[in-house]
């Protein structure tokens with residue numbers, strides 16, 4: 001469903017991604033790993049259209065989408081959950097979800113149900129200001145919002161970064177429940193979680209794809225990824 005071929009990306013003169021090629025099949029949950037500064041966030045931002053590739057192509061269901069705007073890609077079902085976990089702090093949780101419902105012309109009730117389905121506890125927080133949520137609850141809200149409308153491809157940047165172990169378990173369970181229902185490319189540094197969920201792993205090193213591993217049993221061995229952590 002998603003195919004990158006020979007993609008380069010840069011910030012000004014600083015080239016970050018070098019000749020990145022990867023593909024994701026419909027319904028697959030794939031992970032991107034790599035050390036700090038390897039270019040993981042840049043890869044997701046490039047796929048989401050937030051950064052235009054300098055070279056190469058991005059195809060989505062056999063259509064060229066290289067250079068399309070984030071808004072156009074959002075309409076096609078691309079959803080990016082950024083690393084900074086930013087929500088509208090002064091709005092309530094319900095109002096945050098309402099914004100996603102509005103962008104998708106989806107009835108609010110249906111949007112709320114989608115978010116509550118992945119994390120029932122959020123129902124009791126609907127009228128709380130989103131700024132009062134814990135980091136983990138905010139992350140879950142953002143993933144829930146990404147499910148509003150008709151998402152086809154989730155791009156999630158470090159969903160468990162900086163979170164307490166209990167919340168990491170919640171997020172692992174939520175991602176597990178999404179597996180197979182929607183395609184996903186997730187940046188994650190938590191190796192056990194990644195190995196438990198991944199259909200495919202792309203390891204980035206200095207902006208280049210340095211290893212691709214597919215299939216559950218190949219991925220089960222966390223030790224083979226140590227050099228990228």
Ligand SMILES: Nc1ncnc2c1ncn2[C@@H]1O[C@H](COP(=O)(O)OP(=O)(O)OP(=O)(O)O)[C@@H](O)[C@H]1O
Pocket residue numbers: 011014016034035036037038039040041042043083
């Ligand atoms: N807006 C920017 N302008 C200039 N350089 C940037 C910008 N964002 C990132 N970079 C540089 O691009 C490189 C890759 O950054 P990127 O954020 O993609 O890495 P990452 O793998 O996501 O790292 P981390 O694990 O810290 O999140 C780094 O050298 C970084 O300093």
Ligand SMILES: [Mg+2]
Pocket residue numbers: 040041042083157
């Ligand atoms: Mg990053």
